[in-house]
Amino acid sequence: MPDRITSWHSSPTKPRFTPPPGAVDAHCHVFGPMALHSFSPKAKYLPQDAGPEMLFALRDHLGFSRNVIVQASCHGTDNAATLDAIAKSDGKARGVAVVDPAIADNELAALHDGGIRGIRFNFLKRLVDDAPKDKFLEVAGRLPKDWHVVIYFEADILEEMRAFIDAVPVPVVVDHMGRPDVSQGPDGPEMRAFRSLLDSRxxxxxxxxxxxxxxxxxxxxxxxxxxxxxxxxxxxxxxxADRCIWGTDWPHPNMQDEIPDDGHLVDMIPRIAPTEELQRKLLVTNPMKLYWPEQCE
Structure with missing residues (x-):
């Protein structure tokens, strides 16, 4: 068995920034525990366990109220670990699943009952071997009410992704802004291309x-x-401001050589959302609309 990767900071600092009441960490994961939830044989990395108890302890330490747990690629299409964490959250977590595009409608309904509110399509070749766009579009057309699609890709394929994204029949959430080169600045070509995508829908x-x-x-x-x-x-x-949500990305897959301090990540929030209004939209209003819409009516 290959060495298992540690993907989290052992003692994250307490952030200086205090999130507003009801704040949601809207992008995090759980890994295992492997004794209960095995990893996919196709996984490109094998992480150390990072189960729901660790996640919820970090949530409280950082000052958040809820989590959105995104299925990690190391678990493939077996969403048991994510569903288990949601079940243990006392209603404070919802999730995003990774599914076989051939999944049956009753299985999608069962995921909904388990707290899932979206599915994720991963286009990073270093993490997945196959990303069949036609099959992804078919399953996207069968999603339960109020679900969305999360897409993860890198900036160098944004242009070739445009037709696929245009065809997705439900709302789309782009992970990590499609990984633009931020060293180019706010008006760099990759950030301009991403703005063009946002303006298209x-x-x-x-x-x-x-x-x-x-x-x-x-x-x-x-x-x-x-x-x-x-x-x-x-x-x-x-x-x-009305279309962004924020998350820690804990535990940080494939970052073992440069694991971030999660307290420092939280302290980035007022630097990208400097007003209380922006902070509340980013951390409360927007993620609640996507993941707990019934509480926003």
Whole structure:
């Protein structure tokens, strides 16, 4: 068995920034525990256990109220670990699943009953072997009411993704803004291309997340405190304030060489959303609309 990867900071600091009441960490994961929930044989990495108890303890430490648990690629299409965490959250978590496109409608309904509110399509070749767009569109047309599609891709394939995204028949959430090169600044070509995507549909949402990935030293950035990320992303959050949600990305897959301090990640929030109104939209109003719409009526 290959060595298992530790993907979290052992002692994250308490953030200086206090999230508003009801704040949602809208992009996080659980890994295992492997004794209960095995990892996919196709997984590109094998992480150490990071179960719901660890996640909820971090939530409380960082000052959040709820979680949206996104199925990690290491668990493939077996969503048992995510569903188990949601069941243990006392109503404070919902989730995004990864499914076989051939999934039956009754299985989608069971996922809904378990707290799932969207499905994720991953187009990162280093994480998945196959991403059949035609089959993805078919299952996207059969989703339960109020679900959405989460898409993860990198900026260099955005143009070829446009026709697929246009065809998705439900709202779309783009993970980590499609990983633009933030060193180009807020008006760089990759950020302009992403703005063009947002302008093409009023129901495309995004996550202004992962400064640790997008402004990492190994990516040509300067690392924590991620100044290039803050400069490039703050105007995007301001201009599309009603369509952004935020999350820690804990535990941080494939970041074992540069694991971020989650307290520092939270302290990025007022740098990209400097007003109380923006912070409340980013952390409360917007994620509640997507994941707890029945409580927003």
């Amino acid at each position: 009023s129901d495309i949402w995004f996550k202004p997340t992962c400064p640790d990935r997008l402004d990492a030293i190994k990516e040509g950035g300067r690392g924590d405190p991620w100044d290039a990320f803050a400069s490039a992303v703050a105007p995007l959050v301001s201009d599309y």
